[in-house]
Amino acid sequence: MNLLDLPPRRSLGRVHVPAVTLAHGGGGKAMKDLIDDVFVSAFCNAKAPDVLEDQARLDLAALARYGDRLAFTTDSFVVDPLFFPGGDIGKLAVCGTINDLAVGGAKPLYLSCAVVIEEGMPLDALRGIANSMAEAARMxxxxxxxxxxxVVQRGACDKLFITTTGIGVIPPQIDLGIHQIKPGDGILVNGLLGDHGAAILAARGDLALETEVASDCAALHGLIEALLRAAPGTRCIRDATRGGLATVLNEMAEASALSIEIDESATPLREEVRGFCEILGLDPLYLANEGKVVIAVPPAEIEAALAAMRAHPLGAGAALIGHASGGIPARVTMQTVFGGKRIVDMLIGEQLPRIC
Known part of the structure; x- marks a missing residue:
């Protein structure tokens, strides 16, 4: 369905049952009413347009005003539970796709939203998720x-799966790439790590925390724009989602054929997160994040990059956690608080399933 630049004329259809049925996926009036009630009403913020085309039509001249390269990404979200401290699957889908564009230096502009809904999904919950997506996009x-x-029958999916695709434009002066990291570059993060993984575990009832940890789910393009203005020589930016910090660092080391060493004492972790990882035998370096980026910056721009991020609400806890070097290629090591070193491997398998 195309929700772009169509005149608002007809009244919205409404769903008058409490839960999604198979009829809502059948292509008839029940499906039209579901789309109107849940998605068009949230995403258009107006009466439904007369016609919904099968595609969105975007003005190429308008896109070209922002840059000379198109950035295009897609992601699916299967998080369990759908609602968690700090967000829900809808906010997660919007912010996660925006961040996949932003870490390449793109200005995010447009998103698509495809949903697979399980029969029996409560309509109020579905409306809440759609409204959350709309608000995250608006912000x-x-x-x-x-x-x-x-819509699929009961048991064919777990309540709701969302796939979002994003389009953005990269300005001509920006050229970020994981292969561009050089020896001596600083490795930076924009704040506390592992909060999203902790929030999902808490929401599942797998642990009881005295202090609630909220997901760090956030759209980071504003932070990244500020970073690139202050440190235009930034080599690359990656978001540390599934697989966490450790996986991103290994990808950086492998692509650049360099060694990366980080300092455990400089790696920002919430004490509650550190504590529950010790109890459950988890490594916080592999915990998922949904509002954290890992950045490689040339030595001369490290302080400017940190200052720019710390001046932004989503980068107040920004820290220099390590450096790239010409040591053993494609190896990541950590200087531990006990004075030794350990190898930080890429995650094999998944530490926590259904995390995003």
Whole structure:
């Protein structure tokens, strides 16, 4: 369905049952009413347009004003539970896709939203998730312009799966790439690590924390824009989602054929997160994040990069955690608080399933 630049004329259809049924995926009036009630009402913020086309139509001249390269990404979200401290699957889908664009230096502009809904999904919960997506997109200055809806029988999926695709434009002066890291570059993060993984565990009831840890789920393009203005020589930016910090560092080391060494004492972790990892036997370096980036910056721009991030609400805890060097290629090591060193391997398998 195309939700872009169509005149608002007809009244929205409404769903008058409490839960999604198979009829809502059948392509008829029940499906039209579901799309109107849940998605068009949230994403258009107006009466439904007369016609919903099968595609969004984007003005190429308008896109070209922002840069000379198109950035295009897609991601699916299967998080369990759907709602967790600090967010829900809808906010996660919007912010996660925005961040996949932003770490390449792109200005995020448009998103699509495709949903697979399990029969029996409560309508109020579905409306809440759609409204959460709409609010996250509005706050980020992007538009959800097209999408798709499918309904499957009970047991064929777990309540709701969302796939979002994003389009952005990269300005001509920006050229970020994981292979561009050089010896001596600083490795920076924008704040506390592992909060999203901790929030999901808490929401599942797998641990009881005296202090609630909220997911760090956030759209980071504003932070990244400020960073690139202050440190235009930034080599690369990656978001540390599934696999956490350790996996991103290994990807950086492998692509650049360099060694990366980090300092455990400089790696920012919430004490509650550190504590529950010790209890459960988890390594916090592998915990998922949804509002954290790992950045490689040339030595001369480290302080400027840190200052720019610390001046932004989503980078107040920014820290220099290590450096790239010409040591053993493709190896990541950590200087521990006990004075020794350990190898930090890439995650094999998944420490926590259904995390995003």
């Amino acid at each position: 980020a200055g992007v538009r959800i312009v097209t999408g798709d809806t499918k």
